[in-house]
Amino acid sequence: MKNIAIFASGAGSNAQKIIDHFSDSTIARVTLILCNKPDAGIFRIAEKENIPAILIEKDPFFRGDDYVQLLQREQIDLVVLAGFLWKVPANLVQAFANRIINIHPALLPKYGGKGMYGHFVHEAVINAGDAESGITIHYVNEKYDDGATILQERCTIVPGDTPETLAKKVQVLEHTWYPVIVERLLTNEAVSH
Numbered sequence: 001m002k003n004i005a006i007f008a009s010g011a012g013s014n015a016q017k018i019i020d021h022f023s024d025s026t027i028a029r030v031t032l033i034l035c036n037k038p039d040a041g042i043f044r045i046a047e048k049e050n051i052p053a054i055l056i057e058k059d060p061f062f063r064g065d066d067y068v069q070l071l072q073r074e075q076i077d078l079v080v081l082a083g084f085l086w087k088v089p090a091n092l093v094q095a096f097a098n099r100i101i102n103i104h105p106a107l108l109p110k111y112g113g114k115g116m117y118g119h120f121v122h123e124a125v126i127n128a129g130d131a132e133s134g135i136t137i138h139y140v141n142e143k144y145d146d147g148a149t150i151l152q153e154r155c156t157i158v159p160g161d162t163p164e165t166l167a168k169k170v171q172v173l174e175h176t177w178y179p180v181i182v183e184r185l186l187t188n189e190a191v192s193h
């Protein structure tokens with residue numbers, strides 16, 4: 001049984017989909033949730049699902065090894081970023097090399113990097129007049145949105161689409177594919193479909 005830790009900063013809808021996906025699985029389970037925003041909805045999900053949740057403290061996260069040691073002590077096999085809005089520091093990236101993944105709500109390398117998260121991403125895509133958007137699931141390295149791509153899925157953008165309607169299309173892709181990719185990675189299955 002593999003152990004998954006989810007890092008989030010917001011509502012946690014992707015975390016909920018991953019928790020649901022593994023709810024009666026013999027492959028893996030979500031054993032830890034970590035969040036940097038005390039009022040984030042993810043804490044209510046953790047309570048409902050009876051999963052330990054930790055409020056991340058800024059200085060220890062960026063300056064020490066406390067969280068590396070915690071994840072190692074908890075025998076975490078895969079770290080899943082799901083709307084986590086801080087940059088994962090180099091010590092954690094190195095300690096969990098190729099075992100930290102992220103989902104980005106656009107087709108990287110476009111619309112990535114500092115400042116590109118949530119609504120800001122969809123706003124930029126709509127303002128650019130692109131005909132499509134989508135998701136990128138990728139490994140996490142020491143830079144924002146720079147790690148090797150695991151999967152990209154696309155959705156069309158039609159006249160009249162707004163950042164809000166695009167966000168809904170992208171969220172369908174996220175909820176469909178993130179749990180599937182997490183399972184494929186943990187069972188060493190091919191990840192491209």
Ligand SMILES: Nc1nc2c(c(=O)[nH]1)N[C@@H](CN(C=O)c1ccc(C(=O)N[C@@H](CCC(=O)O)C(=O)O)cc1)CN2
Pocket residue numbers: 081083084085086087088089093102103104105113114115116117139140141142143144145146147
């Ligand atoms: N080392 C890495 N850490 C993180 C990555 C990554 O690829 N490598 N991905 C992000 C998730 N993300 C995009 O997918 C992302 C999240 C947040 C930001 C951002 O600009 N954050 C702001 C702070 C926002 C806040 O505190 O409310 C900032 O850094 O100024 C960019 C991209 C997760 N971590």
Ligand SMILES: NCC(=O)N[C@@H]1O[C@H](COP(=O)([O-])[O-])[C@@H](O)[C@H]1O
Pocket residue numbers: 008009010011012013014015082083084103104105116117118121171174
């Ligand atoms: N650049 C990172 C980024 O923008 N991540 C995005 O945050 C949202 C979290 O939603 P959730 O809290 O409902 O899972 C998701 O749309 C995810 O792609």
